[in-house]
Amino acid sequence: MPHPPRELLCRDRRFTLGAEPLIVGILNITDDSFFDGGHLLAPAAALAHARRLVAEGAAILDIGGQSTRPGYTELSPDDEIARIVPVIRALSRSLDVPLSIDTYKPAVARAALEAGAHIVNDIHGLQGDPLMAAVIAESGAAAILMHNDPSFPSTPGDVIEKIKTFLARTLARAAAAGIDPARIILDPGIGFGKTQPQNLAILARLSELLALGHPLLLGVSRKSVISHVLDLPPDERLEGTLALTALAVSQGVQFHRVHDVRANHRAALIAAALIAAR
Numbered sequence: 001m002p003h004p005p006r007e008l009l010c011r012d013r014r015f016t017l018g019a020e021p022l023i024v025g026i027l028n029i030t031d032d033s034f035f036d037g038g039h040l041l042a043p044a045a046a047l048a049h050a051r052r053l054v055a056e057g058a059a060i061l062d063i064g065g066q067s068t069r070p071g072y073t074e075l076s077p078d079d080e081i082a083r084i085v086p087v088i089r090a091l092s093r094s095l096d097v098p099l100s101i102d103t104y105k106p107a108v109a110r111a112a113l114e115a116g117a118h119i120v121n122d123i124h125g126l127q128g129d130p131l132m133a134a135v136i137a138e139s140g141a142a143a144i145l146m147h148n149d150p151s152f153p154s155t156p157g158d159v160i161e162k163i164k165t166f167l168a169r170t171l172a173r174a175a176a177a178g179i180d181p182a183r184i185i186l187d188p189g190i191g192f193g194k195t196q197p198q199n200l201a202i203l204a205r206l207s208e209l210l211a212l213g214h215p216l217l218l219g220v221s222r223k224s225v226i227s228h229v230l231d232l233p234p235d236e237r238l239e240g241t242l243a244l245t246a247l248a249v250s251q252g253v254q255f256h257r258v259h260d261v262r263a264n265h266r267a268a269l270i271a272a273a274l275i276a277a278r
Contacts, residue, residue, distance in 0.1 A: 092116025
């Protein structure tokens with residue numbers, strides 16, 4: 001099985017992989033995100049929260065202006081740019097961590113990169129807008145490429161093998177566009193077009209996705225996959241998130257996209273210490 005690279009390149013930054021899990025702090029500049037929508041629309045509030053996330057241990061900040069929760073409202077690229085660019089520009093001047101733009105729109109990605117972002121987080125895994133791959137390749141940015149296939153629940157086959165097939169197409173598009181493989185992170189897309197049994201099966205078998213040869217990111221923070229087990233609202237799903245973070249670390253997942261940075265960072269470090277002690 002191929003091993004993920006030991007470094008991740010993102011423009012003028014690089015991460016050494018494998019030393020410890022890396023926390024990606026969520027910064028939602030949205031009015032309708034399922035957990036924190038509307039809290040950070042004011043730029044001052046967003047900047048203060050970003051600084052707090054970094055102080056708590058975030059290695060990357062993932063900034064989004066467009067919610068992708070079920071039933072989300074589509075924003076125009078111009079409206080999304082107006083939300084995120086002032087914050088990215090201010091953060092790039094004041095914080096020494098890479099910034100990720102969570103968008104599936106090439107125009108938004110380009111504007112964010114021009115403002116100082118280092119990573120593009122594309123929930124369609126380069127299989128949405130055909131221009132996205134070129135925007136990423138031209139900038140030298142890293143890319144978080146997610147599995148997101150609307151036909152997934154009804155298509156027969158093993159869940160991991162189906163994800164591998166989709167992501168293999170994603171990687172082929174990245175290669176055709178000239179995106180350096182050392183700039184790619186893969187995301188199994190928990191909660192995107194998947195049934196609860198499928199989500200749980202994927203979470204139990206994350207390590208099998210390392211066969212694709214790239215580091216993995218898990219985005220499961222406070223999601224409904226936890227509620228289906230514990231029957232809890234988003235503001236009571238921290239413990240479930242921590243359990244999934246620790247289990248993902250034990251399977252070799254390197255990046256963890258979360259709302260609660262301090263708690264998840266601590267849980268991830270404990271899990272990593274136990275792995276190192278084996």
